[in-house]
Amino acid sequence: MNPKGVCPTDLISEATAFAVLREAQKSGADYAELFLEDNESTRIEMIDGKVESANYARICGAGVRVLLGTQSAYAYCADINEQSLMNTARAAAAALGEAKYTPNGEIRLSNKRFITPVRQRFDTICNADRIEVMRTGARVIKSASPEVTQAVVRYLDQVQRVTIVNTDGLFVTDERPRTRIYLQAVAMNGSEAQTGFEGPGCCRGFEAYRDVIDVEKYAKSTANMAVTMLHAPECPAGNLPVVIDGGFGGVIFHEACGHSLEATAVGRNNSVFCGKLNTKIAADCVSAVDDGTLPGEWGSINVDDEGGKPQRNLLIENGILKSYLIDKLGSRRMGMPSTGSSRRQGYMFAPTSRMTNTFICAGTDDDEEMISGMAEGLFAKKMGGGSVNPPTGEFNFSVAEGYWVKNGKIVSPVRGATLIGKGSEVLLKIDRVGKHMWMEPGMCGSLSGSVPTNVGQARIRVSGMTIGGKGGTIE
Amino acid sequence: MTYQEFAVRAMEYAQSIGCASSELYYANGESFEVNANGGEIDRYSASREAGVSIRVSNNGREGYAYSERIDEPEKLVDHAADNARCVESDDEHPMQTKQAYQDIVRADSALKNMTEFERIALTKRLEQVCLALDPRVKRVVYCTAGYDSGAVVMENSLGLHAERSTNSSYLYVMPSVDDGVELQTGFAFRMGLDAADAEGCAKEAVEDALGKLGASPVDSGYYRVLLKPFAMSDLLSAFAQMFSADAAQKGLSLLAGKEGETIASKLVTIWDDPFDPVAPRAFDGEGTPCAKKAVIEKGALKTLLHNLKTAKKAGVESTGNANRRSAASAVGVSPTVFRVETGAHSYEELLVQLGTGLVITELEGLHAGVDEVSGDFSLKAAGFLVENGAIIRPVSNITVAGNFVSMMKDVVAVGNDLRFGMPQGGYFGSPSILVSGLAVAGN
Numbered sequence: 017m018n019p020k021g022v023c024p025t026d027l028i029s030e031a032t033a034f035a036v037l038r039e040a041q042k043s044g045a046d047y048a049e050l051f052l053e054d055n056e057s058t059r060i061e062m063i064d065g066k067v068e069s070a071n072y073a074r075i076c077g078a079g080v081r082v083l084l085g086t087q088s089a090y091a092y093c094a095d096i097n098e099q100s101l102m103n104t105a106r107a108a109a110a111a112l113g114e115a116k117y118t119p120n121g122e123i124r125l126s127n128k129r130f131i132t133p134v135r136q137r138f139d140t141i142c143n144a145d146r147i148e149v150m151r152t153g154a155r156v157i158k159s160a161s162p163e164v165t166q167a168v169v170r171y172l173d174q175v176q177r178v179t180i181v182n183t184d185g186l187f188v189t190d191e192r193p194r195t196r197i198y199l200q201a202v203a204m205n206g207s208e209a210q211t212g213f214e215g216p217g218c219c220r221g222f223e224a225y226r227d228v229i230d231v232e233k234y235a236k237s238t239a240n241m242a243v244t245m246l247h248a249p250e251c252p253a254g255n256l257p258v259v260i261d262g263g264f265g266g267v268i269f270h271e272a273c274g275h276s277l278e279a280t281a282v283g284r285n286n287s288v289f290c291g292k293l294n295t296k297i298a299a300d301c302v303s304a305v306d307d308g309t310l311p312g313e314w315g316s317i318n319v320d321d322e323g324g325k326p327q328r329n330l331l332i333e334n335g336i337l338k339s340y341l342i343d344k345l346g347s348r349r350m351g352m353p354s355t356g357s358s359r360r361q362g363y364m365f366a367p368t369s370r371m372t373n374t375f376i377c378a379g380t381d382d383d384e385e386m387i388s389g390m391a392e393g394l395f396a397k398k399m400g401g402g403s404v405n406p407p408t409g410e411f412n413f414s415v416a417e418g419y420w421v422k423n424g425k426i427v428s429p430v431r432g433a434t435l436i437g438k439g440s441e442v443l444l445k446i447d448r449v450g451k452h453m454w455m456e457p458g459m460c461g462s463l464s465g466s467v468p469t470n471v472g473q474a475r476i477r478v479s480g481m482t483i484g485g486k487g488g489t490i491e
Numbered sequence: 492m493t494y495q496e497f498a499v500r501a502m503e504y505a506q507s508i509g510c511a512s513s514e515l516y517y518a519n520g521e522s523f524e525v526n527a528n529g530g531e532i533d534r535y536s537a538s539r540e541a542g543v544s545i546r547v548s549n550n551g552r553e554g555y556a557y558s559e560r561i562d563e564p565e566k567l568v569d570h571a572a573d574n575a576r577c578v579e580s581d582d583e584h585p586m587q588t589k590q591a592y593q594d595i596v597r598a599d600s601a602l603k604n605m606t607e608f609e610r611i612a613l614t615k616r617l618e619q620v621c622l623a624l625d626p627r628v629k630r631v632v633y634c635t636a637g638y639d640s641g642a643v644v645m646e647n648s649l650g651l652h653a654e655r656s657t658n659s660s661y662l663y664v665m666p667s668v669d670d671g672v673e674l675q676t677g678f679a680f681r682m683g684l685d686a687a688d689a690e691g692c693a694k695e696a697v698e699d700a701l702g703k704l705g706a707s708p709v710d711s712g713y714y715r716v717l718l719k720p721f722a723m724s725d726l727l728s729a730f731a732q733m734f735s736a737d738a739a740q741k742g743l744s745l746l747a748g749k750e751g752e753t754i755a756s757k758l759v760t761i762w763d764d765p766f767d768p769v770a771p772r773a774f775d776g777e778g779t780p781c782a783k784k785a786v787i788e789k790g791a792l793k794t795l796l797h798n799l800k801t802a803k804k805a806g807v808e809s810t811g812n813a814n815r816r817s818a819a820s821a822v823g824v825s826p827t828v829f830r831v832e833t834g835a836h837s838y839e840e841l842l843v844q845l846g847t848g849l850v851i852t853e854l855e856g857l858h859a860g861v862d863e864v865s866g867d868f869s870l871k872a873a874g875f876l877v878e879n880g881a882i883i884r885p886v887s888n889i890t891v892a893g894n895f896v897s898m899m900k901d902v903v904a905v906g907n908d909l910r911f912g913m914p915q916g917g918y919f920g921s922p923s924i925l926v927s928g929l930a931v932a933g934n
Contacts, residue, residue: 063580063741070574073557073819074567077540089535094542094559104539110607111535143577166742202742202864209745209865253711253890253932284528286632286667366536401859407632407667407676410888412856412871434860434869434890434932461858484869484890484932487711 026179026189027052027078032098033181034123036080039105041183043112045082047344048105049182049322052078052096053363057174058138060146064166065154067147077363080108081322086348087112090366123185130190130318134221138173138193141222146171149197149225153235157201160239163246165209166202167239171195173222176362180323188323194219194314194468196457199235203242210248210431212241213416217314217457217468228312241398241417248429250488251418257393258435258481259386259421259448264399264456266471268478269304269376271404271411272439273297277331277339278357279346279369280463281406288409288440289337297337298443301379304332306341308356308372314457315373315470317359322367326356331374332443343369361465368464375472379449386448386477388424394433394483395419395426401458402435409439420490427490434484442478450475492562494543501545501564502648508572510547512586512648517543518818520641523607527614527634542818547571548586552578557819582740584800584822587778589650595766595773600660601686602638610636613662613689620693621666627704628697632665632676636686643818645778653778659770660686663913664693668700675703678853680913683769699852702875706885708933709876715848716891716929717841717877722851723921724912726868727761727829729861730895731917734786735812735824736801743864745896746792754792755899758834761787763796765811765827769911770918777813777822784810786829787899798824816916830920834905841906841925843880849931850875850882851891866895872931889933893926901927 033050040048055075061068078101079092089111091104150169157167173195180188196217203210214234218224225231260268273289281287289297298304308317308326317326322344330338342350343358346369359370387395395418402413415433419426455472498515505513519541526534544557545567554574556567602610614636621631640658645651663680677700681692718726732738739747746754765772765781774780777799785793797805798813801824814825836844851874861868869892876883906923 060577066579066581067577068580068741069553069555069821070577071555071557071819071821072570072574074560075542075819076559087532089532089537091537092540093538094540100539107537111532111537143573147577168741168743204742207745209862211862211864250892250930253892253930255934284632285630364538364540366534401856403856403859405676405855407665408674410855410871412860412890414856414860414869432867432869432892434856434871434892436871436888436890438888482708482888482890482932484871484892486867486869486892486930487713487932 027054027096027177028179030125030187036101036105037123037181037183039102040080040082040109043109045084045109045112047083047183049081049180050078051321051363052179053176055174055176055362057172058146060143060150060171062150062154062169065151065158070143075362078104079363079366080105081366082108082112083345084112086345088345088366092363123183125185125187128188132191132193132219132318134193136222138175138222145222149231153197153199153231156232156235157199157239160236161243163203163205163243164201164239165204168200170198182323186323188319190319192219193221195222195224197229197231199238201239201242203246205246208246210242210245212238212245214238215457218312219314219316220312244429245417245431248431249490251394251430251433251483251485252420252490253483253485253487255480255482257390257477257479258483259390259393259395259475259477260399261397262450262452262474263454264471265396266375266455266473267399267402267413267458269473270371270374270471271402271413272442274371274374275404276406276409276439277341279340279342279350282340283346283349286407292337295337296335297440298332298335299446300335301449302332302335302443302446303377304375305330305377306371306374310373313373313455313470314468317372320356320358321360322358324354324356324358326372329355341369341371343367359464359467361467365465370462370464370467371460371469373455373470373472375453375455376449376474376476378451378453378474381448381450383450383475386475387421387426390421390424392422395421404439411439412436430488432485436482436484442481445479446476447479448477494561497543497561497564498646501568504565505547505568506648510549510572512548514546514586514645514647515543516815516818517644518641520639522637522639523610524635524637525611525614527618530615532611544818545571547575549575551583553584554578555821582800582804585803586647586649587651587799589652590778590780592653592773592780595771597657597771598684600658600683602636602660603658610638613687617662617664617689617693620689621664621697624693624697625701627668627670627701628666629669630667632667634664636662651778653774655772659683662686662689662692664696666696666700668704670704673704675700682914703873703885703887706873706887708888709886709931710934711932713928714931715845716926717845717848717850718924718926719850719852720908720910720921720923721912722854723831723924724919725854725857726895727831727921728912728917728919729857730863730866731826731829732863733866734796734826736795736797736805737824739795740801740804745866746795749792750794752792753790754896755787755790756902757790758902758905759787759790759899760785760832762830762832763812763826764830767828770828772827775811775813776815779809779811779813781811781827796824796826798822825917828918830909831922831924833907833909833922836904836906838906838908838923841904841923842877844904844925845877846880847878849886850877868893868895889931891929891931893929898926898929903927
């Protein structure tokens with residue numbers, strides 16, 4: 017590697033990058049940053065066991081961000097030649113107006129190069145390889161039950177190559193491979209239809225489908241969910257205890273708490289958790305972490321999207337709030353160091369504080385006892401998605417696969433349940449945390465676009481939550 | 492390389508490697524967005540983007556490839572041809588041929604002729620007006636103005652040539668209010684010709700927030716419900732896929748095969764109107780001339796929405812509803828401007844007809860709490876408790892649940908207060924709708 021030259025993985029030379037950053041600082045920005053992205057992806061869709069469509073996309077562009085104190089401006093273009101980059105830098109600079117700060121001295125560079133270790137690169141496989149994996153999923157879904165009427169399988173792999181250069185002297189490149197397979201089963205009888213889904217994914221190469229993603233297992237679970245829900249009565253409504261299983265159940269923490277710990281909310285005084293560091297915000301049995309460093313996980317990052325180092329952030333320890341999720345701009349607003357939490361979907365978005373792999377840590381309670389010790393309530397085995405309004409902390413999320421519990425026993429599957437509440441209240445009502453924690457992937461949408469995140473937890477119990485649904489009765 | 496050079500080389504190369512037909516979809520655009528916070532510019536974004544999608548067809552199978560680098564057309568065509576080779580579905584997807592289009596006059600949106608300085612001033616004014624309206628307005632969570640302009644050019648080897656340029660403006664705000672007891676947020680937006688209306692937008696958002704102070708849940712049960720325009724248009728948007736022939740042909744819509752049947756109350760008519768002034772367009776995502784049609788007319792399902800592929804499979808004409816979510820996306824099906832026909836009643840009259848029940852003003856969690864296939868929904872909601880036609884108090888932290896298909900049969904009155912929801916990939920509008928019953932979970 018020649019420090020003055022252009023590496024094959026670089027999207028820009030140092031000299032050009034410097035020229036762009038200098039241009040961006042001309043109106044007085046005290047910080048400027050250049051983000052370049054070259055992102056190749058392949059998506060294939062299979063309906064009923066047949067490939068329906070295949071699509072390749074190459075997204076390529078760059079964004080320039082400038083900061084002056086807590087003011088920020090962002091400009092981007094779908095073009096990374098020098099002329100376009102200079103124009104983009106001028107557009108960002110213009111937003112700060114007439115300020116008169118002249119950057120002094122040279123930018124001293126530190127180079128860092130990251131690459132996610134991959135055994136089977138996506139540019140070495142062909143569509144036939146991808147389709148073979150998908151076909152397994154479709155076959156298993158369709159053969160699971162005669163009531164399964166449709167199998168939809170979607171496949172994605174992508175490699176995002178980024179170069180981040182800033183006036184702090186950072187020149188970082190990263191190569192981020194990701195793949196995900198989305199399996200959906202539809203079960204129908206007469207005029208009713210129910211769906212099941214699974215969507216495993218990770219930050220690895222194609223070897224993932226040999227080593228870590230068992231497509232058959234997920235396909236079976238998808239089909240079982242659809243068929244089970246087809247025969248499920250409507251969920252009763254009311255305020256009752258809820259047991260939420262591990263894995264995607266962690267979406268409750270993601271919505272009820274995670275978003276409200278992001279600097280985007282906290283730094284603007286728009287969060288219920290403002291000023292609550294080192295105070296009790298959750299039950300004693302709750303500890304929670306956001307960790308972008310876990311190898312190969314869907315939400316992991318080698319470097320964050322402003323060049324920062326990801327870390328394991330202990331958010332809550334035994335019920336006490338320990339940390340927020342902070343990016344550079346949030347750090348300036350809040351007067352706290354950044355936590356390596358800056359992320360963005362791509363060059364079309366300025367980065368901001370986001371989650372990576374976020375989970376409630378394993379506890380000491382027994383999974384079975386949570387249900388056997390419950391008089392009446394809901395066991396939410398599989399969660400759907402949800403959302404939150406950070407200023408009020410009010411959240412909602414859907415239960416994809418639920419079971420009704422009476423006198424300590426599961427008596428029936430139930431469909432159509434929704435859970436709502438306030439984050440600050442529900443965290444204090446968690447009364448059990450199980451021993452086995454696992455995570456599942458999702459896409460999280462916020463200010464800086466849609467980013468891959470893992471949610472996770474061990475099985476937990478909440479002593480009371482509003483369960484919404486069509487209000488069925490279970491005998 | 493210019494785009495014209497790229498296009499010529501791509502189509503020539505596609506032909507030379509044996510593709511029966513090839514099509515290019517080129518989109519470029521510029522956008523501007525600014526967010527004010529505490530009287531300062533908080534976020535500011537300006538952009539220029541462009542990308543080209545190549546679609547090739549061979550032996551009735553098609554493949555796509557998209558790039559934002561206007562270079563190496565041959566490589567991109569190879570990607571598309573490779574993708575076409577792996578398609579197994581037997582459904583043929585024809586490309587459109589040369590067509591004549593209606594002239595569309597689309598008024599410039601409000602921010603088009605404003606300078607950047609004026610747009611920033613507008614955003615700051617929106618925040619200031621909110622703060623000045625009521626002492627309980629403590630902050631503005633976000634406050635944003637934006638302007639986008641862009642052009643699309645479609646051309647293919649069968650002679651199709653279609654192009655249009657569009658521009659759009661928007662303004663939205665979320666103030667938060669605090670009466671010392673609790674905090675609530677409100678929301679309002681303006682778009683198109685109205686996007687410079689900071690005063691109206693601020694007033695609506697602050698009233699929305701203040702109206703929620705003191706809200707609490709109601710007891711769980713079955714309630715008569717008056718869905719206000721935004722709640723209903725959000726539901727319509729969430730369940731739009733049901734009307735897609737593509738979803739129906741894939742076994743993913745309960746409306747499959749129901750054309751001609753009564754699926755809703757006689758009071759319900761739903762239009763797909765590509766010429767509606769809110770977002771008029773002459774052609775769809777594959778160059779088919781657009782047409783206005785009733786999808787539901789007085790309760791009867793008149794047609795599903797088709798593109799050339801689903802129309803060929805069903806043996807009908809395309810309804811002009813081909814859609815590309817972005818230039819990088821494959822051709823799918825979606826409504827153009829989708830709206831429920833207005834009825835005779837004012838909102839006040841509907842309150843009287845409601846008698847005792849709930850007004851639902853907003854629904855949350857639409858990306859999670861709806862099942863597009865079954866029609867089931869269970870969503871966090873907010874609104875007002877109504878007794879004997881009078882609003883008693885605000886309601887929050889409840890869910891409303893039902894089934895979209897059965898709810899459409901339970902419509903008992905339709906208002907005259909049509910409004911379009913905030914555009915998020917589509918335009919959906921509705922007046923207030925009174926339905927005989929939905930399940931509510933609260934206390």
